[in-house]
Each structure stands twice: as structure tokens, then as C-alpha cells.
Amino acid sequence: MENSNTKQPGAIGLRPMPEDLREALKELYPWDKPPEYFAVGHAWSDGTIYSYSRQGEDRLLKVMPAGSQRSLASVAERQAWQEWLSRNGVDTLPPLHSEAGRLAEAVTCGTQEYIVYAWRMVSGKQVQLGDPRDCSDFYRRWGEMLGKMHRLAKSWPQWQHSACIDASGSPLISRQREWEVFHRRFQDDEVRAAWSVMKTELDALPVTRDNHGFLHNDPHPGNILAEDNRLILIDFDVANYLWFMVEIAICVYSEYSRVNFHSPWARRDAELDAIFITPFMEAYESENTLPAEEYGCVELFLNYRRFLMFACFFEQIREGSPEYLAWMKQDIIHARNYLPEDNWFARR
Template identity: 25%
Template sequence: MEGAEAERLFGPAAREAAKAFPVDDPRLSLVTVSENVTFRLTDGRTGQDWVLRLHRPGYNSEAELEAERVWTSALRAAGLAAPEPLATRDGRAFVPQAVAGTGEVRLAGVTRWIEGEVLDDFLESPSRTGERPLWFHRLGALVARTHLQSEAWTPPPGFARTRLDADGLMGPAPRWGPFWDHAALTAEDRDLVLAARKIVHGRLSALPQDPAVFGLIHADLHPGNLLVRGDDLAIIDFDDAAFGWRMYDIAVALTHQQASPDFAEVRDAFLAGYREVRDLPEAEAAQLPLFLLVRSLVQLGWLHERPEIDPGEWLEPRIAQIRLQARALLAETG
């Protein structure tokens, strides 16, 4: 969806929703249209910036969105940089907002703007090519810190987030949609993907779900959801946070790097950074290729369910990667 069209559809609703929050002379500018529609909200009196999100209807319930805020608060208490929510003038976390342009009602929420450069953009500079292993080492350590926090933390009663178990990822109605039905797949691709899905579901079903390997994860910690701040990284966009395998979280961080010539170096740097903070047995790390395929498949499902999102040049290389990985999996299992 083009920016002008998104502004036309969602801008009036965002401006109306902003009135519910203690922000004076609110000024909004569109940031992105993805899972949610996100605006930069500036206080015209103080200059303070906030993030206003119009949440996608039917994706996360209000209880699940509240749970997201509970976890980010716990992460901040543990010393990690994560979004800080802003309550409405009457103390609510979210307000329902009608979107006349689409006929929807979306929940609107606001968090403090975190300054920084998106890691994806930061690493695109040719002058920083040699820094990629360094930053993925730092990212590995950061992911490990989130896993340590969630492993030791007990969510409060009523805490609600989805489960990314075998069915949640590879079942008949997976969390992010039937990836095997994406229009870009040929009939041969579809058969290949369905055969791979059956094997992957079986392997996931056999994996343990004890707290050392399965727990609350961000589930979308790719470099587009990390901000560079000096030598540190801040995490944003906890919309997909769920209970799942920690190796899935690791695969998310590395999936987009697979086509890079330095993938092995970046992967090893990430795992080294992770292991400096938290134990990762070799048997668990060996599951990485499986979860890389899982991540690519669920992203295809995500796109299938969101035709308004233009994948640009990303889609065909990813499908080619899926073909290679799925064929290797089928060859491995005979």
C-alpha cells in the first residue's frame, strides 16, 4: 500500500485516536503499514515523540496486547531497552477507533518513541560490510538476554499470548496462514511445500517444550525490529511475541541473512554472542536449519494473508530458498 493511500485511509482515525492520549497539539506522520499501521506522534508543545499503532483487527485481542505491555515492562526492569507504554488520559491502555476508510474498528495504543537507526538500514552501508559479524554477535547476546529473562520470569495471572508449537507453526490452521496456498507457488511448489510441512510438523511435535528450550519469545527479532543506539541495540515491535521454541527466535534473526556471502560468519558470530550470555547445547543449535525453513514458510503464510503488503524483490529469492531447503529435507528423510 502506497503511503498516500495509507494516509488517506488511516490518517483521520489516527488523529482522532491521538486525542485520547496526554499528548498536547498532536502531530502525526505515517511510519509504516505492516501488521499494524504505525504513526510517529509528536507532542507539539514539548517535542516528545511517541509511536501510535492502529492494531490489525483480529490478530491480537486486547488481553494479548495488554500482555505485550506487561512483558516489555518486565524486560525494561531487567535492563533491556524495550517499548514503554503511555496510558490514555483516563488510564486505559488502548482505545477502540473506527476507521471510516476501511470500515474497521482498530485498537489504538501509544508507546514512547525509541531513537536509533534500524539495524537493517545501518548495515546496508557499504562502509559497514565488515561490521556485520560484530553486530550479529551483539544481537546474539541480546537475544540470549531476552531468553534468560523470560525463562526466569513468571507471567502474572491472565497473561495471554499465543503458542507457536507444532500446530501453531505447521498445523492445518497455522498462526500466520496457509503458506501452501500463496499465489506465487506453482503446483509443483505447493506439493513440495506440503510434503515438507508434514515432515516438519512431525519433527516439531517430537521436540521438548520444557522451559530451557520453550518459553516466551519475541518471535520477530529480525534486524528490521532492532534499533542501533551507540554500541547497543533496542528491541521494538513485540506484536508477534508468543510462547515458542527459543531456536525459532534465533532462526528469525538469521533467516534474511541466508543469501549473504558471509552467512556462515554472521551465523557463527550470532551463536558465539548468544553463548557468551546463555548456554546453547550443540544438539539444540543443530535444529537451526529446521527452524530456518519454518521461518521462511510462515513468512510466506503471513504474506498470503496480507495481500495489501507488497513484498517487492524479497519474495522470489525466498521461494527459491524454500525450494532448496524443502528438497534437502525430503532427500534427507528418504
């Protein structure tokens, strides 16, 4: 997902919102002057963001095409979750209610329906991490934030799947839906077959109030803003009902991937268990406790994340590094361990 509070590179020169869209939205989200283009996501993202002001306050408005995977009801449930977290002490960018009092709106322009929501702009910057030896404070605060969200998720009314349903009565937000979306998205037959095997393993796992609930589902540093002493979690557009260990695995996968493949600090790999996972998980456990057996699922969920990254970045990796794509495919198919054998989770 794109960072939805900071302007994307190349977005030089603001462009007005299309006139038909302005007409559809002007009564729902009144502005001092018409909204202008602020940022657009990449090919794997999901909408266009416009900036506007209301009574001197800077705000952002996200416009997303509606479709089978995105409805007004599902977006509204995710926005309600974000608002509830904010009210309970998690730093997020809570949605603004429209003039009709709703957290999200659906408007139609021509033959296209759009889902829209708004929030206040903040001055925070996207988190930029350097040498992992210098990131201990961030790791602790990151783990604490995740633990707090998981603890709060245990009090959210829904925990197995969404309250909102489709015409057939199936939940609009669920792990089953996520599995189906990616099953269709894979461009490699062998990986798709391995994904079906993964589903069998997931279906055998226990699902309880203590290990499963509503998650942000993408809490990597690219979706965290830093403002003074605050860490602000943004972009809840893929929030889902999953095991809490899924998000822990997302964070671990993200930082190991950054250090080993996207930084000059790959030599720190052997230290990451001590300098990253240990402070991260100690802070997590200061806020939330998981059943001991959950930690044994970390490699399953790290491979789950690897599947999703394979699907989301398939074209990009194939064009830039086909050798890496082939290696990643084999890691997925054979469910190779992501972490060293001796790691924090194994020692639990």
C-alpha cells in the same frame, strides 16, 4: 514488520489522523496537537503509525485493526512482555500507559474496532550493515541481546503459551496459533502439505523451561535501532511462545540471506561461520545456556523460517523472481540444509 520508529520512504507531508479516530483517542492519549500520519507498513504489515507530542515529548501511536489474530488481550500481553524486558535491562521502546493506566486500548470507529498503543520516539536509526568482515561488534552485541532476552524469558510467568485465552479457552498467543495462521496463508498446496509435516516434527520436540519461552519472534536488524552505543529492539507485534532456537535461526537466516542475496558480499558466504555465527553465538552463550541437543535443531528451524518467508513474500517474489520462488519451494519441500555441513552448530 515495518520499522516502527523511523518514517517510511514516500511518507512525505504529514496527514492528520481521521476525525472519528481522534475523537475516540483524545482522552486516552492526550496530545498538544492532533496526531499526524507518520508511517504505514507494507502489505504484509499490520497498522498505521501517527506522531504526536505530549508536554513537549515526541511520541508515536500505533493503530491496528482488531481481528481474530489480534485482540486487546494479546496485544496487551505482548506490550507487558516488552515493558518487563525494558525494566530488566534490555533496550526496547517500552509502551506508554494510557490515561486509563493500560498498556493498550481498544476503540471503535463505526463498525471497525482498533487496538492502539503508544511509545516515546527515539533518535536512533535503523541498523545498516555492510561487509560482514566489518560487522563483528554488531554481531556480538546482537547475540548478547538475544541471549539476555532468552535468559530473562525463563523468569517470565508464562512459557508454554499466553495467559490470555479466547472464548473457547485456547491461548491467544502460541506456536499452535502461528502454525494455523500460516497454514491458511500458504498459496501453494505442496508447501501447505509440507507445513503439516513440519508440525509433526515440531510436536515431537521437548518443551521445557530451558528451551522454550516468550520471544520477540522477529529480531532481525530491520527491527533494531542504533543510537550512540545502544541497540534498541523494536516491534514486538508478533512476539510468541516458541523454542529459543527459533530466534537464533531467525538471526542466522536473516544475515545469510542479506549477505548472499541482498548485498555485494556473497563471496563472503564461506567465511560467515567464522566471522558471523561464531562471535554471535559466543556472545549469546555469555548470557544464556541452552541444552546441548538444542543446537541440532538449527536446520529444522531455518526451514521453519523459510516457510514463513515464503508465505509473507509470496506475491512479491512471484512478481519479481519466479525462478527464485520455484527454487525456494523445492528447498522447503525437501528440507534442504541452509548452512554448510561444517558449521558452528554441527560442531557443538
